[in-house]
Amino acid sequence: MAVMELRDVRYSYDGKRNILKNADAEFEEGKMYAVVGPSGCGKTTLLSLLGGLDFPVEGRILYGGKELNCDGLAEHRREHVAFVFQNFNLIDYLTPKENVSLTSKLPPLPVLERVGLTGEECGRCVQKLSGGQQQRVAIARALASDARVILADEPTGSLDEETAGEITMILKECAHKMNKCVVVVTHSGELAKQADVVLRLKKGEIWKD
Amino acid sequence: MSLFQRAFLYVTRKRAKTAVLFLLLTVIATLVLSGIAIKSAVRTAQLNVRQALGGIFTMRQNTSDSSKWKSQKVGDFGYQSFYTGEQLSVKLAEMIMDKVDGIRGYNAGATSYVVATNAEGKVLALLESETDDGGLGGLLGSYGDFASTVTAFADTNTEFDSYFTGGYLELVEGRHITYQDTDKVMLSKELAELNGLKLGDKLILRMSEFKASMTGKDVGKTRVEVEVVGLFHATAKSSTMLSNWSMDNALYTTMDVVGRVRPEVLQEGYEKINFYVNDPAKLPEIVNKVNSLPDIDPTDFVVDADTGDADAVMKPLANVDRLVSILVLLVIVVGAAVLYLVLAGRVRERANESGILLSLGMSRKNIVCQYLAEAVFIAVFAFAFSVFTSGIVARTAGARLLDYTAAKEAQEGGAEGLGTSVDGSTIVDSGDFAPVFERKETLTEIEVDIPVSGIWLLYGAGIGIIFLSVLAAGLPVLRMKPREIFARMN
Numbered sequence: 039m040a041v042m043e044l045r046d047v048r049y050s051y052d053g054k055r056n057i058l059k060n061a062d063a064e065f066e067e068g069k070m071y072a073v074v075g076p077s078g079c080g081k082t083t084l085l086s087l088l089g090g091l092d093f094p095v096e097g098r099i100l101y102g103g104k105e106l107n108c109d110g111l112a113e114h115r116r117e118h119v120a121f122v123f124q125n126f127n128l129i130d131y132l133t134p135k136e137n138v139s140l141t142s143k144l145p146p147l148p149v150l151e152r153v154g155l156t157g158e159e160c161g162r163c164v165q166k167l168s169g170g171q172q173q174r175v176a177i178a179r180a181l182a183s184d185a186r187v188i189l190a191d192e193p194t195g196s197l198d199e200e201t202a203g204e205i206t207m208i209l210k211e212c213a214h215k216m217n218k219c220v221v222v223v224t225h226s227g228e229l230a231k232q233a234d235v236v237l238r239l240k241k242g243e244i245w246k247d
Numbered sequence: 248m249s250l251f252q253r254a255f256l257y258v259t260r261k262r263a264k265t266a267v268l269f270l271l272l273t274v275i276a277t278l279v280l281s282g283i284a285i286k287s288a289v290r291t292a293q294l295n296v297r298q299a300l301g302g303i304f305t306m307r308q309n310t311s312d313s314s315k316w317k318s319q320k321v322g323d324f325g326y327q328s329f330y331t332g333e334q335l336s337v338k339l340a341e342m343i344m345d346k347v348d349g350i351r352g353y354n355a356g357a358t359s360y361v362v363a364t365n366a367e368g369k370v371l372a373l374l375e376s377e378t379d380d381g382g383l384g385g386l387l388g389s390y391g392d393f394a395s396t397v398t399a400f401a402d403t404n405t406e407f408d409s410y411f412t413g414g415y416l417e418l419v420e421g422r423h424i425t426y427q428d429t430d431k432v433m434l435s436k437e438l439a440e441l442n443g444l445k446l447g448d449k450l451i452l453r454m455s456e457f458k459a460s461m462t463g464k465d466v467g468k469t470r471v472e473v474e475v476v477g478l479f480h481a482t483a484k485s486s487t488m489l490s491n492w493s494m495d496n497a498l499y500t501t502m503d504v505v506g507r508v509r510p511e512v513l514q515e516g517y518e519k520i521n522f523y524v525n526d527p528a529k530l531p532e533i534v535n536k537v538n539s540l541p542d543i544d545p546t547d548f549v550v551d552a553d554t555g556d557a558d559a560v561m562k563p564l565a566n567v568d569r570l571v572s573i574l575v576l577l578v579i580v581v582g583a584a585v586l587y588l589v590l591a592g593r594v595r596e597r598a599n600e601s602g603i604l605l606s607l608g609m610s611r612k613n614i615v616c617q618y619l620a621e622a623v624f625i626a627v628f629a630f631a632f633s634v635f636t637s638g639i640v641a642r643t644a645g646a647r648l649l650d651y652t653a654a655k656e657a658q659e660g661g662a663e664g665l666g667t668s669v670d671g672s673t674i675v676d677s678g679d680f681a682p683v684f685e686r687k688e689t690l691t692e693i694e695v696d697i698p699v700s701g702i703w704l705l706y707g708a709g710i711g712i713i714f715l716s717v718l719a720a721g722l723p724v725l726r727m728k729p730r731e732i733f734a735r736m737n
Binding site for chain 1: 248256257260261358425599602603605606607608609610723728
């Protein structure tokens, strides 16, 4: 059963040019989705609509079968979805453990260890961690929030090939072993290949490969 | 993790930023608290001065009626004018004391010049002062024992003598003299030591031979034996026309004694009566009551409240009060503006962090409250620290400001009346030959302490300003749409 659905969604910044139109899609738990397409095609817009950061001009967005409304977006962000960003977006004066604790519903240390961080790394300043380690912390933060949907925007965009591969595998595990719905916006062909479903954005419409 | 935990971690880990805000708040709080402390001290000083100097009114003879003046032949030398109107007397002063409430004491005084000798008749050795008499002293030295005369004040109560109430003289041994005393005298401790005198010793006061020869008197008949009952000390330097008339050589006694030594003084009576009221604020009301007494004929007496002394001291204090008020206001306005700019800058540079917290589902209110908690947390310590720093600053700045305004006041001519003259000296009495004291610094010193109410005000107003500054600085975050934040974060 789909955990999130888009139903005939239209989105426009200025009311003239549609970024998304007639967009329909379903997202299920236990699967990793890759959203691909050229720059400016609306990938990030799609992610922000799913994450409750914005609201469509027309159409409906459903979570667990219930339609999202404007007033409930903050709660949707807090309870149902978690973000992973290209530039990690960790709070720089907090340790990995404290970053994970920000909205954690689960004990942070086991989650951090699960994504591959040692106990010593968990107590370090995040700025002293490598890019890959920081992205692991960001993923751990998303997992610890116990959200059913993880939305990742170019999660491997600033990482080297080897580390990108490792992060891809962790995201895949999140979907397959932890039964999360992982939606990844990416330009990376390698990452897209690992996804269970690839959604291609063309001229504002969503095409499923 | 609660917003308070986040705030605590930010403050303790971003030490440089914390230190900058701590220093800024300490400087602003120190300036404000110093200003409040100086203002408070100045107000207390104003009250004390008003209490000490402001509550005096003076009664004098109304000598404007020429028909009350009479000429009299004096010895072989010529004529002298005498005022023949109603005299100022103890009886008159006591009547006013009885009929008008709110007067705590009075002193009627007259000044004369006598020769003082010890019990064996040897003229007392006098203290030399730095008075520059332009050679007058040397010239007068040729007039017999004129150079040995000393100032003799005939007071009804030396405790209320203006030199004593003004703090220029203080009793160091023995007691004060009142009109009820018989043949008693007070002299300076320094003069007593120079002549080996102590309390209980006898002195003889007499008219100078020069004066006696002028008025045809027999010096022997003007001798009055008096007992030393009090010793005083001058707390400030004074200057007189002649060195032998200096305050250090002066004597205090009663009109009865002076009248026997110099009968013409008794004939002229007291020069003035100073009345001291309990509450300076009621001075005009009391003066009106005295003036309306049926026994007080305005053609005989003039009653006026002279606030010259108080004004002379009050003006620098009032200037400091006004200056500090402006400075405090300026510091608050500039401080609030600087604080807003610094906090706004900090919030702006933390837009990414705000975005992260918003993306994690935290409310805007929660985020702004974290920034507020951080600033308040630092402010609590900065304000506490400023209590110590402002103590030092206030004491130094208060004294400097007072010196500056007092000096400026002196340069500009000071207050009118009997108060401060251009060179900063103070004339306490109005006689032509009255000693002129240098400004007594203690009258314009201020005791600066940080008032507890000032600390509460600082915390209340300070945290209020921080609250408004953080709220204003956080407005961009509060207004930011999640989508904009998301775009910024990418």
